Amino acid sequence: MSAPLRTGLALVLGLIWFFSCGICASVPGCRLQIPPHEEVARVARFVAHLCDWASLATVSSREPVVGQPFSNLFSISDGPTAQSSGTPYLYLTPMEISVKDLQVSPVSSMSMSLAQTDYCRDSGYDPQSPLCAHIILSGSVLPVNGSEADFAKKALFSRHPEMMDWPLDHGWFFAKFNITLVWVLDYFGGVKTVSPDEYFQASPEQNRKYWP
Ligand SMILES: *[C@@H]1O[C@H](CO)[C@@H](O)[C@H](O)[C@H]1NC(C)=O
Ligand SMILES: *[C@@H]1O[C@H](CO)[C@@H](O)[C@H](O)[C@H]1NC(C)=O
Secondary structure (H helix, E strand, O other), rough: HHHHHHHHHHHHHHHHHHOOOOOOOHHHOOOOOOOOOOHHHHHHHHHHHHHOOOHHHHHHOOOOOOOOEEEEEOOOOOOOOOOOOOEEEEHHHHHHHHHHHHHOEEEEEEEEEEHHOHHHHOOOOOOOOOOOEEEEEEEEEOOHHHHHHHHHHHHHHHHHHHHHHHHHHOOEEEEEEEEEEEEEOOOOOEEEEEEEHHHHHOOOOHHHHHHH
């Protein structure tokens, strides 16, 4: 093969690698791709890994809304970038208003949307459109300890470095959203559900090429 041909081939292969292996976020015009709609569990894992924050609804324990849903925002991470565990971890303090609800009842619901990524913006999808994939988790928020807390720390501090400087006297602890059911709103045809088993079995490796 002649030298210019080899150089040309290397360039083309390099470009293919560049666009298929991500780094999409830094490339103008490169769009984030979503896994196939019919692979619902993979779509759910895709959304859960890309989201840095989520809305968490608890059952309020505070007057005058005791017993009513109370939705609040939290920074989350299911693992360092490209190390998805599927479990959203949280960094919480007992001083926080929703955490007071969780101490009374840990039952809660968490929602995450690709509206927080460039995917919906670049495609022109309204956040409420089913094309702008979003998921709702049912379950409860539970504290974690031991090696799971070590992973939660790595997951959260790598994606939310400011957390390292949050005041030590606030009693921060690591927690997870313990999933009992996953609801997926992606594409048309109504909501689809995924069991925790299906969700955790959906290989994050298969999603790797879609992540930025
Ligand atoms: C971690 O928490 C579980 C359940 O709350 C408990 O059974 C276990 O003893 C704890 N482990 C450590 C190392 O604290
Ligand atoms: C945590 O979730 C699992 C399903 O993934 C469920 O079987 C278990 O009961 C949940 N634990 C609590 C304490 O809610």
